[in-house]
Amino acid sequence: MPQSVVLSLRLVRALVLARWLVPLALGGSSLVVLAYLCLATPALADHPLALAGLLILALVGPLLLFLVFNRLVHELRSLATIERARLKQQRQLTLLNTVGAAVNQSLDLDTVLQRALDSTLDVLNLETGEVRLIENGALRIRRTRGLSAEFVSDENTVPLGYCICGKAAQRGALIAVSDLERLPAFRSSRCACEGLRTIVAVPVSNTHQVLGVIHVGSPTPRLLDADERALLTALGQHIGAAIEKAQLHAELGALNQQLETRVSERTRELTATQQELERKASELQAVLAAERSIEEKTRAHIAHDLHDGVQQLIVGALFETQAARDALTRQPDRAAAHLTTTQDLLRSIELEMRRTIYQLRPLALDEHGLVPALRECTARFERLAHIPCAIHSEGIPGRLKAEIEVAVFRIIQEALNNIEQYAQATRVELLLRFAPSQLLVQIQDNGIGFDVNAVHAQPKAHLGLIGMQERAAGIGGALEIASRPGGGTCIRLVVPLEG
Structure with a gap:
C-alpha cells in the first residue's frame, strides 16, 4: 500500500x-x-x-x-x-x-496474441488460458498456456454461442463464472474436466466488431469485482486494437507479396513478349530480306527471259517482216511465207509475255477470282512438277477482298513450290471450303515430311514457311503445319471473313 x-x-x-x-x-x-x-x-x-x-x-x-x-x-x-x-x-x-505496450511491440499476429494472453493472465494472477479468434463463423484456438494437449485438440474450434467463450463472443460482453460446480449445465463441460472452476471469457473487439475471445480460468473459485471486470473489458478493447493492427499488417504484407508476385510475373511476361517481338522482328527482317532477294531474282529472271526470249523473238519478227517487204518487190511468192513466220513469232512473243506476267501476278486472279486462278496454278504445277494435284472446292466460292485472294494464292503457290522442291510427293490434294464467316484452305501431300519442331527451332533456315505464316497473320488468319518424317505434310489455313 x-x-x-x-x-x-x-x-x-x-x-x-x-x-x-x-x-x-x-x-x-x-x-x-x-x-x-x-x-x-x-x-x-x-x-x-x-x-x-x-x-x-x-x-x-x-x-x-x-x-x-x-x-x-x-x-x-x-x-x-x-x-x-x-x-x-x-x-x-x-x-x-x-x-x-507489450502487445504493440510486435506486428506479428501470433506474437501479439501470445503477449495478450500472458498479460491477461498476469493481471488476474492466473496460469491457464487461451486466445481464440473468429474464423469462418467459429472460434479457433490460436494461442494457449497451461492447457492440456487433449483440450486443445478437442476444443480447437467452437461455434459462436456455444459454451462460455462462444457466448461471450456472440454477445460481445465479458462473462465470468466464479464456480463451475454451482452451474449444473457446465459441470461436465470440457473446462470442468480440465480442472477449472473459475472461468472468465473476455471479448476482444475493435470499434465495430468482435474479433475473438481471451478465455482464462483458475482451479479455485474466485469472484471478480466490478473494477476487475471493467479493467478486463478495457483490456479486451486494447488487445483488439493491437490484433486488428497486426491483422492489417499481415494483410498488407500479403497484398504486398501478391503485388510483388504480379509485378514479377508481369515483368517476366513483358520480357518474354519483348523477346518474342524481337524474335518476330528478326524473322520479319529475314523474311523481308528474303522477299527482296526473291524480288531481285525475279526481276533478273524476267529481264533474262525478256532478253533471251521476247527480245530475240522480236528481232526475228523484225527480220521476217523486213524479208517479207523485200520479197514483195523481188519474189512475191515468198512474201506470204515470211508473213506466216512473223505471225508465229508474234504468237510466241504473246505466250512468253503471258508467262512473264503470270510470274508477277496471275491475270485469272483479277478476272475470275481465287478458285479459277488456283485451277490454273495447279494445272501449271502438274505440268512442270509432274505431280498430280487434285483441287476440291466446297461451299459458294464468292469473290473475296483483293488482299485476301492474293495472300491465299501466294500461300498456296509457296506450298506447291515447297512440295515440288523438297517433299518428293506423288500426290497432292488442295481443299477450299467456303463458309459465311471463314475460308478453310488445306494442302496435303504424301511426301517425306519433316520435323515441325526443328522448323520452329531454326526459323531463319525455313523462311518460306515463316513467310507463309506472316502472310496468314497479315490477313487475320491462322496457319497450322502438321508433319512428321515419313508421314507427309498437311498445311491448314483458316481466314476469317466479314459478313
Whole structure:
C-alpha cells in the first residue's frame, strides 16, 4: 500500500481515539477547575449566573472540540477513500499501458496474441488460458498456456454461442463464472474436466466488431469485482486494437507479396513478349530480306527471259517482216511465207509475255477470282512438277477482298513450290471450303515430311514457311503445319471473313 495512504489511515485512527479522549480530558479538567474555584472562592455561590456560565463553558468547550475532531476524521477518511480510488485507477491505467505496450511491440499476429494472453493472465494472477479468434463463423484456438494437449485438440474450434467463450463472443460482453460446480449445465463441460472452476471469457473487439475471445480460468473459485471486470473489458478493447493492427499488417504484407508476385510475373511476361517481338522482328527482317532477294531474282529472271526470249523473238519478227517487204518487190511468192513466220513469232512473243506476267501476278486472279486462278496454278504445277494435284472446292466460292485472294494464292503457290522442291510427293490434294464467316484452305501431300519442331527451332533456315505464316497473320488468319518424317505434310489455313 502506498505510504500516503498508510499515513492517512494512521492519522485517522489517532484522530478517532483523540476525538473522545481530548474532549473528555478537557471537560474533566474544566470541572476540576470549576470545583476548585467554588471551594477557594465562596463568594461564587452568591452569583449563580456566573457559576452557570462557567459550567456551560466547561461543557461546551469539550463538545466543540469533539465536533471538530469528528469532522477531521470524516474528511481524512474521505481523502483516504479518494486516494485509494485514484491509486487503483492509476494502477489499472498502468496495467493497461503495460499491456498495450507489450502487445504493440510486435506486428506479428501470433506474437501479439501470445503477449495478450500472458498479460491477461498476469493481471488476474492466473496460469491457464487461451486466445481464440473468429474464423469462418467459429472460434479457433490460436494461442494457449497451461492447457492440456487433449483440450486443445478437442476444443480447437467452437461455434459462436456455444459454451462460455462462444457466448461471450456472440454477445460481445465479458462473462465470468466464479464456480463451475454451482452451474449444473457446465459441470461436465470440457473446462470442468480440465480442472477449472473459475472461468472468465473476455471479448476482444475493435470499434465495430468482435474479433475473438481471451478465455482464462483458475482451479479455485474466485469472484471478480466490478473494477476487475471493467479493467478486463478495457483490456479486451486494447488487445483488439493491437490484433486488428497486426491483422492489417499481415494483410498488407500479403497484398504486398501478391503485388510483388504480379509485378514479377508481369515483368517476366513483358520480357518474354519483348523477346518474342524481337524474335518476330528478326524473322520479319529475314523474311523481308528474303522477299527482296526473291524480288531481285525475279526481276533478273524476267529481264533474262525478256532478253533471251521476247527480245530475240522480236528481232526475228523484225527480220521476217523486213524479208517479207523485200520479197514483195523481188519474189512475191515468198512474201506470204515470211508473213506466216512473223505471225508465229508474234504468237510466241504473246505466250512468253503471258508467262512473264503470270510470274508477277496471275491475270485469272483479277478476272475470275481465287478458285479459277488456283485451277490454273495447279494445272501449271502438274505440268512442270509432274505431280498430280487434285483441287476440291466446297461451299459458294464468292469473290473475296483483293488482299485476301492474293495472300491465299501466294500461300498456296509457296506450298506447291515447297512440295515440288523438297517433299518428293506423288500426290497432292488442295481443299477450299467456303463458309459465311471463314475460308478453310488445306494442302496435303504424301511426301517425306519433316520435323515441325526443328522448323520452329531454326526459323531463319525455313523462311518460306515463316513467310507463309506472316502472310496468314497479315490477313487475320491462322496457319497450322502438321508433319512428321515419313508421314507427309498437311498445311491448314483458316481466314476469317466479314459478313
